Amino acid sequence: MQKPRLMTPGPSSVPEDVLLELARPVIHHRSAEAKQVIVEVAAGLKEVFQTQNDVLILTASGTGAMEAAAVNSVPPGSKALVLNAGHFAARWADICKAFGINAVMLDTEWGQPVDPAQVAEALKQHPDTACVMGTLSETSTGTGHPIEAIGKIVAQTPALFAVDGISGVGAMECRPDAWGIDLLCAGSQKALMLPPGLAFISVSPKAWAKIDAFDSKSFYFNLKSARKKMKEFDTPYTPAHTLILALRTSLRRIKEEGIENVWTRHRLMSEACQAGVRALGLELFSSRPAEGLTAFRVPEGLKDGDIRKGLVDRFGVTTVGGQGKIKGQIIRIGHMGYTDEIDVVAGLAALELVLHNLGYKLTPGAAVTAAQQVILGHKPAAVSK
């Protein structure tokens, strides 16, 4: 028997009741029933995003929401400051290049968090910056960036702050209204516990002012059209409405647990996973780990492919390796969405056994025990919903 355990940093596991929604007979997307689903989902998304702003729904990969953020609010020829600290942060630069936006790169070593003081300095050097483009959780390095501190700096300038929250929203604390995030992007296949196919974007009043003042060259990703339709609890074009129906169920789960408790659970899973990995003498890749995934360096003498193949072939545990310039150097374990602390312990147990079989010296049980100790000791106070 091989039991699948999807422990990648997206797509993540989808709860059984959410999957079953997807198997329901299809309804019409302009029916009263479909509209009622959007009414409920619109409220649920605001809660997960912790925002008073509308959260718009796009039928696209998360990258579609990033493109929407850029093309609607940053005119060609104007300047964007890209907080370039990983593979996905670099996507902001690729988007800028495609649409003639002048990207100024603030490079940070992969695995390190962006330094807010450097952002402040860069904004002084480039006072004409139209948009700062950052990342809440850099999926390629497993790093959580100090978005609150950066947001409060950007908020004091005329620049917008666009944040890729694709693997962060719903996994890590994020408060766009309080933190000054003007455009926050998310995808369905991470902490929102759905298959891929939907993207989300929240838009602040500061961003709307820029968007409304600019006749952007956009159609499918035109946010003004999406806003207009969202006011009627509708979408432009035919949305992936069966995914929206399933989203209702996953949002109900999040509401039931309470978003702050969801964040706490992810922090606990993250700390447990980090403790387990360190107990095996492995090195974390990031100095400021994200909370939806853990990245560690492949130990000397072993190959990432052998470890990952052992995990999936013997125990069904799917993980991913490094991307771009760190391909082969790291392994990333996802623990976001429909995952609890014991899933993390189970994943660590599999990792121990596979490493042991590959000849890596370890004390069996060390990772598991370390993770359990975190779970026991952490005892986070339940946060009222």
Next chain:
Amino acid sequence: MQKPRLMTPGPSSVPEDVLLELARPVIHHRSAEAKQVIVEVAAGLKEVFQTQNDVLILTASGTGAMEAAAVNSVPPGSKALVLNAGHFAARWADICKAFGINAVMLDTEWGQPVDPAQVAEALKQHPDTACVMGTLSETSTGTGHPIEAIGKIVAQTPALFAVDGISGVGAMECRPDAWGIDLLCAGSQKALMLPPGLAFISVSPKAWAKIDAFDSKSFYFNLKSARKKMKEFDTPYTPAHTLILALRTSLRRIKEEGIENVWTRHRLMSEACQAGVRALGLELFSSRPAEGLTAFRVPEGLKDGDIRKGLVDRFGVTTVGGQGKIKGQIIRIGHMGYTDEIDVVAGLAALELVLHNLGYKLTPGAAVTAAQQVILGHKPAAVSK
């Protein structure tokens, strides 16, 4: 009891085995298993599209494929001839406007087919046309346009021929390679028997030559990126891969039936539905009906909303009304994808009963009998696969 019968011209019913694929545990989209799905789906799409060209997969509504066709191949400032004969044809013009393409409108009365001779004449008047933008099946009016004849005219010019086949591909005969269609767009939620969320586009060598010669401002919908990834049976960004998995099952169904038999079935459903509607003294809206839906005028003295409400409330039959300038004037019945001739008869039976209850004079059984006679008499020869 109310049994749902989705008879809208998209989304259409999804077969039970396809729905169950969507309820399977999610796998990773870069796994060998996911790649194997794309290998099979790539071949299946070529068969449904009847093309030797790659059919690229986009995570988007069908409109996303239309935008991709336009932005990748038609530079801003150049000229497009829009075959403007309905609500969705007009979407081509909206896309042109958004991206600075100069749209020349060839207007045709809604419900009438575009006249190929007029297209030839317009191309003589506008020899600098970069792209002709047309529609295989105009969903808003239920009209099938003579795309073969038009394609053969466009093929003799330097212009590309982009066709919205969203409600046409898989429902009506369409042979892009033989007919000279350079960019053919489709969506998942019509004759391909899936929920919405995926779009498809086939690209001819003539179109690739233009696309390759033009550094288009596009990122998410960049067709060069999609082509590059498709060569490795992959997609740029995270696709809606559970929909692609389900697509494999629906494409297997189409392969089993044979695409030409699928077209024959749709033609038969269309003719049966038309005969039934006419037998009730109702007037078809289109002079050249499409084969995936039938549109008829609301009879004098009745309201479209009352008829549609009666259909859905009493018999679960969901239909749609008119869009844009013909709102309230027509009712559209979809019969595409996972629908057979007896579904059409059942829909007509419901229509008879509802019209009768609303006081419309008819002979009960007239529509049903007329449709049955078509089914009996048509006896299409099975086409070898």
